[in-house]
Amino acid sequence: MGSWQRIIELEAIPQQGSRVLKTGKGDIALFRTADDQVFALHDKCPHKGGPLSQGIVFEHTVVCPLHSWKIKLENGEAVAPDVGCAGKLVTKLEAGVVFLQI
């Protein structure tokens, strides 16, 4: 279990959009949904490694920009009939600031 890291103000992520966090272990996509929830996934689609951060976000789903796989933000799982998982990270929102457990 990692520690909580302060990342960025919620306002700096567009609604239904994302920002990319560069880390030594690869990119992490931070998503902000229309209902102002924040989710974090490894920025690699389980299909062919597409950068999920660049996809269109609707409800709690992102559509991979390469081949349109739909990935659930809550758990990183692909929406059926596709199968695969992008791997999620734990986030929290405190006083308008996004924290990530790494």
Place this chain on the structure above:
Amino acid sequence: MKKMKLVMVGNGMAGVRTLEELLKLESGIYDITVFGAEPYPNYNRIMLSPVLAGEQGINDIILNDLDWYKDNHITLHMNKKVVRIDRLKKIVYAEDGTEAEYDRLLLATGSMPFILPVPGNDLDGVIGYRDIQDTNAMIDAAAKYKHAVVIGGGLLGLEAANGLALRGMDVTVVHLMPWLMERQLDRASAQMLQSSLEAKGLKFLLEMNTQELVGDASGRVQAIRFKGGTEIPADLVVMAVGIRPNTALAESAGIHCNRGIVVNDTMQTFDPSIYAVGECVSHRGTAYGLVAPLFDMARVCANHLARMGIARYQGSVTSTKLKVTGIDLFSAGDFTGNDTTDEILMHDAAGGVYKKLVLKDDKLVGAVMYGDTRDGAWYFQMIRDGRNVADIRGHLMFGQSHLGNAGHQGQDSAAAMPDDMEVCGCNGVSKGSIVKAIKEKGLFTLDDVRKHTKASASCGSCTGLCEQILASTVGGAYAPQASKVKTLCGCTELTHEEVRKAIVDEKLLTIPQAMQFLNWSTPNGCASCRPALNYYLLCAWPREAKNDPQSRFINERAHGNIQKDGTFSVVPRMHGGITTPEQLRRIADVADKYQVRTVKVTGGQRIDLFGIRKEDLPKVWEDLGMSSGYAYGKSLRTVKTCVGSEWCRFGVQDSTQMGIDLEYALDRMWTPHKFKLAVSGCPRNCAESGIKDVGIIGVDSGWEIYVGGNGGIKTEVAQFLVKVKTKEEVMEYVLAFTQLYREEARYLDRTVHYIERVGLDYIRQQVVENATRRKELRERLLFALQDEKDPWAKENVNLGEFAPLSI
């Protein structure tokens, strides 16, 4: 709020589809109870023929297993026949005494095989062909007995006969009419069908009237006797002479029936708490026995049960395909014709091909095809759309698929493909795996096929093949959506046109505003509707509507073209394909500085730099000092030119300058899909104007303008629109056509699709014949483009989009 009780009587395809549609719209308002007379959950009745033929097992054709009912909290009473409805107390009673109260009752009791009223029709071995029980009875009989007689040479009868023959029986089909499938085929095609089936070993007795079925001492049928006294042996008799809507329950409850339970356009019976769908229904005097209309009814009924109350069922045009392996047959609409119709006929008896198209007032109303049905879906679509075909009448008979479709070895007839042949060259899907998925997963629509197999889900060039495979696998259950009623996406019942009209009429300026006004069924739309809405808003209200970057595909948000490794490619604008040494030097410097791995000259005469990291894009643009080439968007791509009269010894017009001028005029323009132009300086056409959205060819006396060409997925040759004299006229006509396309085409339709839908005659009326309209269109486009900013210019870049975060 207390939930209402919804009870459904009949656990078949129409009813369960209604529940599925209802659950999609509104899962919380009902406690649902289902009664089914059969001891199975909902199964795919149209796949009984493959089961009979031994191609599939019963378990393969279950559509909704018991878990589905459980997961959706549906109380299921299988093997319980409902025998009484008390409409006053609103309770239904089953044979075994089970009862259920309802607030809404849905009758989906289906139909029953019609059993001929002849002596002996109750003997053992005499059955209808309707359900799993009948199918099992046939399979058992085939193992024990030799002679089978199928009464009825319609779709179902022939499929039954084929299955029994494949199981080793000696099968005779008895038919009252002078030719087979007289409701779906004309005489000529029916005779071709009969010969093919005879070659498979089936025997036929036409115009024979059954008098009696003769039993043996044990009470089993042993022969069939006809009027006139002839007799043939029969150990099994299958009655397939038609179906009757099963209205006994409804009639006993006093619900108005007239050859079916009578419903209105909302699928409501004369009792407002009771709805009915499927084969038990009579709608506007018609009872349907094919699956496709039932699904339309299901959608409408669900809409009303979910209390949305906006859908209407207005009847269906149906099509037929016989599911007998090796037989290729299709019919749709009114193919018989009469005094008021014309027909176009092609009959190649030796080649085994027959096609008949029936037209009325320049509209296609019916089609019969035998031996070559590859264009069935296309014809069917035109019948449903009621499209005027005057402009394509000359080549209508030759179908749509005679030209350059890439990716499947030039094959355009699914029937002729072996199972292991690749259909979808993008995703590597073979015909066999598509057929398997359709059968085992119970797929009925092209969307289902795309979702489950990925075939036709990428470039779409194999869509026609997939449609053919779907049609031949599920038969009449496949019906392409009429394009007029194509809804924008799953988030709305509205069509593209209805949405656009509301945006204009109500002056809607943002996506949330549009979704709210139009009662979107999802909170923030989806990846299909948001980009479309964003475009429609910007097109209708330039400079006023609010662009939403998050509703655009990444390419249009980052103003570059995303590549497989997540980097981007950069194409600067070079108007007309003309560049300078100074520009080239800068491009070379940028390529060095950012270690560009590949520098490529594109098909549109531009230079493409590959492998740029997203965070570097703003710096690359600044270093280039050139404007965006829009090579990534649904936008003006390029105007390709040949060198023209300035240098070329054959050139008669200055195509290069014309191209430069057009590219300046149309720069920074968003369109429903990508938009490409070309200008050639003489009819040698070195700029390939024939395959562009707008292609211009200079001739000695002026310029010819062509529209609707396409060099991509499916090669389409542009069609001649008009010839003009001056460069100013070229500009005016091209701008007007472009704006018409922008205002009327559906999002993601190229010009070729748009013109196919509205017809070239219409384009001519708007752009060529009506000078006022032409000038208005041109003005509107100029207005829209007037203040468009270069997205690469420093002051227009949103750095937040590009800057990564770090800890």
